[in-house]
Amino acid sequence: xxxxxxxxxxxxxxxxxxxxxxxxxxxxxxxxxxxxxxxxxxxxxxxxxxxxxxxxxxxxxxxxxxxxxxxxxxxxxxxxxxxxxxxxxxxxxxxxxxxxxxxxxxxxxxxxxxxxxxxxxxxxxxxxxxxxxxxxxxxxxxxxxxxxxxxxxxxxxxxxxxxxxxxxxxxxxxxxxxxxxxxxxxxxxxxxxxxxxxxxxxxxxxxxxxxxxxxxxxxxxxxxxxxxxxxxxxxxxxxxxxxxxxxxxxxxxxxxxxxxxxxxxxxxxxxxxxxxxxxxxxxxxxxxxxxxxxxxxxxxxxxxxxxxxxxxxxxxxxxxxxxxxxxxxxxxxxxxxxxxxxxxxxxxxxxxxxxxxxxxxxxxxxxxxxxxxxxxxxxxxxxxxxxxxxxxxxxxxxxxxxxxxxxxxxxxxxxxxxxxxxxxxxxxxxxxxxxxxxxxxxxxxxxxxxxxxxxxxxxxxxxxxxxxxxxxxxxxxxxxxxxxxxxxxxxxxxxxxxxxxxxxxxxxxxxxxxxxxxxxxxxxxxxxxxxxxxxxxxxxxxxxxxxxxxxxxxxxxxxxxxxxxxxxxxxxxxxxxxxxxxxxxxxxxxxxxxxxxxx
Amino acid sequence: xxxxxxxxxxxxxxxxxxxxxxxxxxxxxxxxxxxxxxxxxxxxxxxxxxxxxxxxxxxxxxxxxxxxxxxxxxxxxxxxxxxxxxxxxxxxxxxxxxxxxxxxxxxxxxxxxxxxxxxxxxxxxxxxxxxxxxxxxxxxxxxxxxxxxxxxxxxxxxxxxxxxxxxxxxxxxxxxxxxxxxxxx
Numbered sequence: 001x002x003x004x005x006x007x008x009x010x011x012x013x014x015x016x017x018x019x020x021x022x023x024x025x026x027x028x029x030x031x032x033x034x035x036x037x038x039x040x041x042x043x044x045x046x047x048x049x050x051x052x053x054x055x056x057x058x059x060x061x062x063x064x065x066x067x068x069x070x071x072x073x074x075x076x077x078x079x080x081x082x083x084x085x086x087x088x089x090x091x092x093x094x095x096x097x098x099x100x101x102x103x104x105x106x107x108x109x110x111x112x113x114x115x116x117x118x119x120x121x122x123x124x125x126x127x128x129x130x131x132x133x134x135x136x137x138x139x140x141x142x143x144x145x146x147x148x149x150x151x152x153x154x155x156x157x158x159x160x161x162x163x164x165x166x167x168x169x170x171x172x173x174x175x176x177x178x179x180x181x182x183x184x185x186x187x188x189x190x191x192x193x194x195x196x197x198x199x200x201x202x203x204x205x206x207x208x209x210x211x212x213x214x215x216x217x218x219x220x221x222x223x224x225x226x227x228x229x230x231x232x233x234x235x236x237x238x239x240x241x242x243x244x245x246x247x248x249x250x251x252x253x254x255x256x257x258x259x260x261x262x263x264x265x266x267x268x269x270x271x272x273x274x275x276x277x278x279x280x281x282x283x284x285x286x287x288x289x290x291x292x293x294x295x296x297x298x299x300x301x302x303x304x305x306x307x308x309x310x311x312x313x314x315x316x317x318x319x320x321x322x323x324x325x326x327x328x329x330x331x332x333x334x335x336x337x338x339x340x341x342x343x344x345x346x347x348x349x350x351x352x353x354x355x356x357x358x359x360x361x362x363x364x365x366x367x368x369x370x371x372x373x374x375x376x377x378x379x380x381x382x383x384x385x386x387x388x389x390x391x392x393x394x395x396x397x398x399x400x401x402x403x404x405x406x407x408x409x410x411x412x413x414x415x416x417x418x419x420x421x422x423x424x425x426x427x428x429x430x431x432x433x434x435x436x437x438x439x440x441x442x443x444x445x446x447x448x449x450x451x452x453x454x455x456x457x458x459x460x461x462x463x464x465x466x467x468x469x470x471x472x473x474x475x476x477x478x479x480x481x482x483x484x485x486x487x488x489x490x491x492x493x494x495x496x497x498x499x500x501x502x503x504x505x506x507x508x509x510x511x512x513x514x515x516x517x518x519x520x521x522x523x524x525x526x527x528x529x530x531x532x533x534x535x536x537x538x539x540x541x542x543x544x545x546x547x548x549x550x551x552x553x554x555x556x557x558x559x560x561x562x563x564x565x566x567x568x569x570x571x572x573x574x575x576x577x578x579x580x581x582x583x584x585x586x587x588x589x590x591x592x593x594x595x596x597x598x599x
Numbered sequence: 600x601x602x603x604x605x606x607x608x609x610x611x612x613x614x615x616x617x618x619x620x621x622x623x624x625x626x627x628x629x630x631x632x633x634x635x636x637x638x639x640x641x642x643x644x645x646x647x648x649x650x651x652x653x654x655x656x657x658x659x660x661x662x663x664x665x666x667x668x669x670x671x672x673x674x675x676x677x678x679x680x681x682x683x684x685x686x687x688x689x690x691x692x693x694x695x696x697x698x699x700x701x702x703x704x705x706x707x708x709x710x711x712x713x714x715x716x717x718x719x720x721x722x723x724x725x726x727x728x729x730x731x732x733x734x735x736x737x738x739x740x741x742x743x744x745x746x747x748x749x750x751x752x753x754x755x756x757x758x759x760x761x762x763x764x765x766x767x768x769x770x771x772x773x774x775x776x777x778x779x780x781x782x783x784x
């Protein structure tokens with residue numbers, strides 16, 4: 001099977017190239033709508049009308065009696081994005097792990113990295129296959145939109161395929177040469193190939209992000225959507241960089257969670273202590289990467305949202321204060337579940353060493369704080385009430401709990417949740433260590449002071465900005481709150497490194513000594529990540545409302561209405577089930593022969 | 600092996616199911632408004648039709664109600680006709696409106712002509728965060744702006760003077776002139 005993969009991948013890739021380019025250069029496939037688009041009759045305007053965004057009617061959209069066009073495109077896009085995230089994320093993870101292995105001279109890392117690039121090979125094929133399905137669906141159901149986008153982004157399509165070829169060449173070399181370039185300078189060359197693979201993959205994502213963000217914040221076009229000739233301006237639109245950063249960080253977190261799920265699955269299937277130990281360690285490392293990347297993700301999301309507001313306040317308010325406001329309650333629930341699962345996994349990890357018992361009494365307090373923060377985070381601000389309920393409540397907001405629905409309260413809760421998750425991690429790190437430096441108690445006292453001060457500051461900022469300033473300044477608390485959290489984390493970690501320098505071990509560390517239920521926490525993280533990605537994909541596209549390209553090209557199809565959150569949740573759930581089934585299939589396929597590392 | 604596979608599958612589906620049920624049952628069903636079509640707007644006639652469509656645009660296509668509400672992101676507009684007189688006379692005002700209708704029309708196209716204290720963008724009290732609603736994503740037509748003005752007049756409790764019968768012209772006695780913003784358009 002593995003020997004056939006590159007061939008299969010190549011065939012799918014070729015079909016994709018032919019399809020996209022045949023559509024790009026086939027004018028007969030599209031109607032000439034230039035002059036109809038704007039209705040201008042002067043000669044000067046006619047030039048502009050040629051490349052203005054078309055004004056469509058319902059008749060311009062091919063109908064289908066088999067599938068709902070929007071749902072078909074939606075599911076195909078989401079499936080492709082999940083797999084794309086998989087194959088972009090896992091190589092980042094793999095290269096980082098390989099580098100750690102070289103640095104620490106620990107072959108376990110190298111084995112894990114190899115195991116995972118092997119798993120990714122099947123995922124690459126599925127990414128290409130879903131990409132073809134997505135492209136076909138788009139050209140079939142939205143030909144005029146694709147024609148318009150290609151009229152602007154044609155040069156970047158070529159760039160996309162160049163990066164795709166480079167990525168595949170690097171991938172094949174990276175995988176095939178793993179055993180041959182295993183030692184000495186060869187290993188460094190191999191690592192460089194891995195870095196090239198990631199650079200090409202990330203470049204592909206950046207190009208695709210330009211198309212997506214152009215649809216949200218078009219640039220390089222006039223008010224009628226007429227392209228002004230500067231492709232870079234269209235690429236470098238307001239949301240391009242924030243989206244690049246957000247997706248890059250999210251991919252690392254997602255890659256870690258996928259590797260974690262694989263490790264958890266193999267842990268549960270392990271029959272020997274040695275296997276259990278290996279997959280337990282793999283699961284822990286993957287989770288560390290995943291949660292580590294999850295911590296800065298809200299801040300990347302904050303930048304993206306701020307840029308959405310800066311580009312169009314209407315779009316920003318639709319996102320956070322309009323019909324989608326409740327979506328962020330769902331997001332809060334899922335991220336809360338992610339944090340609870342991550343904490344729970346760390347608490348279970350205390351059982352790996354005898355020294356972990358010292359910290360188990362503190363778990364209940366951390367659990368309490370995480371749970372309280374979780375509850376505050378998903379407290380809604382505006383309640384949808386029946387008239388008699390509103391009358392009994394005395395208004396649309398709850399007299400006491402209503403204030404917890406404001407953004408400053410939520411920012412406060414998130415930061416406190418982050419800090420207590422960090423505390424769980426700190427306890428886990430200390431579990432098997434005994435400090436030998438004489439000033440250790442003072443160092444721990446300093447850490448406690450920093451931690452407590454950070455919480456006091458975060459609460460103060462939230463209360464002050466949230467309830468004693470004008471509405472427009474309410475979100476101003478978020479930046480200093482985030483800065484406080486980051487300073488506290490970095491300061492505590494720095495002190496920690498010095499306290500435990502040359503520390504003794506409290507006892508033998510037993511990888512694999514984890515209860516089975518801990519592995520379900522990892523599954524919870526992976527499934528939640530996947531579902532959340534689908535949900536956020538929905539809102540990112542939906543805030544354009546009835547626009548294909550916001551403000552310049554209107555969606556006139558029968559599906560132009562914005563679907564409700566409940567409907568979107570159903571579509572996302574169906575997509576998640578299909579995707580997870582395919583992921584399990586990939587795991588099963590790669591596990592059939594077991595790990596062949598070193599054979 | 601099969602038993603574990605089954606347990607993992609059931610667990611994953613249960614998690615997905617829980618999220619789906621939460622989103623469908625706990626979260627209130629809010630059906631987003633369909634965008635107003637141009638044809639629907641053109642059919643308005645009579646004062647009440649004007650006002651009714653103005654309200655629809657105010658709460659829908661115009662996106663006005665997203666900010667002009669009790670949350671306080673932008674000033675309430677319940678008495679906009681009355682306060683417009685004071686604002687036109689204010690030293691900070693640098694528009695060219697002479698009447699309340701002109702003021703409202705100007706505010707929709709050039710929101711920074713006068714910024715109510717406390718409602719400017721962060722760090723710049725002279726710039727309004729409100730977009731020009733006659734262009735860009737909102738893109739209200741001249742007629743749609745008339746509908747909104749009629750609705751705001753009704754909201755302020757004064758006579759509605761902007762109607763189709765009046766050709767979308769303020770007939771309150773003042774002579775309406777094209778504002779600089781409209782001229783620029």
